[in-house]
Amino acid sequence: MILLKEARQRAENDARMHGYYLHPDPEFLRNLLEGLTRNEDRYGYPSCPCRLASGKFEFDRDILCPCDYRDADLEEFGFCYCALYVRKDVHEGKTSIVPIPERRPMKKQTRAYAKVVETTTEMQPHVPSTESQQPSNIEMKMWYCRQCGYMCFREDPPHVCPICKAKAEIFAEIIITTQVLTPIRQVKE
Numbered sequence: 001m002i003l004l005k006e007a008r009q010r011a012e013n014d015a016r017m018h019g020y021y022l023h024p025d026p027e028f029l030r031n032l033l034e035g036l037t038r039n040e041d042r043y044g045y046p047s048c049p050c051r052l053a054s055g056k057f058e059f060d061r062d063i064l065c066p067c068d069y070r071d072a073d074l075e076e077f078g079f080c081y082c083a084l085y086v087r088k089d090v091h092e093g094k095t096s097i098v099p100i101p102e103r104r105p106m107k108k109q110t111r112a113y114a115k116v117v118e119t120t121t122e123m124q125p126h127v128p129s130t131e132s133q134q135p136s137n138i139e140m141k142m143w144y145c146r147q148c149g150y151m152c153f154r155e156d157p158p159h160v161c162p163i164c165k166a167k168a169e170i171f172a173e174i175i176i177t178t179q180v181l182t183p184i185r186q187v188k189e
């Protein structure tokens with residue numbers, strides 16, 4: 001189990017090596033680092049705390065923090081998608097953090113989502129083809145900042161929005177539902 005202290009140290013070292021800084025707000029920074037440690041405990045690798053991971057390394061490789069998109073985002077906007085890493089001007093408050101487009105290709109996002117659904121489906125009990133099946137729903141939770149439109153896949157809303165600093169109460173929960181087939185239990189007489 002990785003500790004928050006270790007995750008912080010790792011991020012600080014990486015930021016220093018690349019001439020970056022970490023988000024200046026301590027509470028927000030802590031929230032992101034907690035997301036990273038939670039993902040590392042869950043998947044075995046620190047996938048991005050703001051994105052949906054599939055749980056399969058080969059599909060999530062590009063969003064292991066620091067992700068493949070960080071440097072391009074820092075160069076263009078001054079901060080990464082989650083705003084964990086920021087440029088000096090952002091750290092000093094000279095450039096504001098605003099919503100930025102997701103650089104991760106839609107194809108990879110869709111593939112991750114499909115894998116999550118597939119994994120969840122595999123966990124359903126096996127039904128011999130002769131038995132009946134009925135459709136049931138798998139739900140995935142997403143949070144939407146009603147103030148600035150920032151969205152993230154997480155169990156709980158962020159304490160503070162990384163973009164507009166709105167509090168957790170401002171976030172709206174969105175449930176994405178996918179249908180899978182599950183067995184119909186038959187009662188023997």
Ligand code: SF4
Pocket residue numbers: 047048049050063064065066067068069070080081082083084085
């Ligand atoms: S967007 Fe930032 S926090 Fe997320 S994986 Fe990339 S570098 Fe890490």
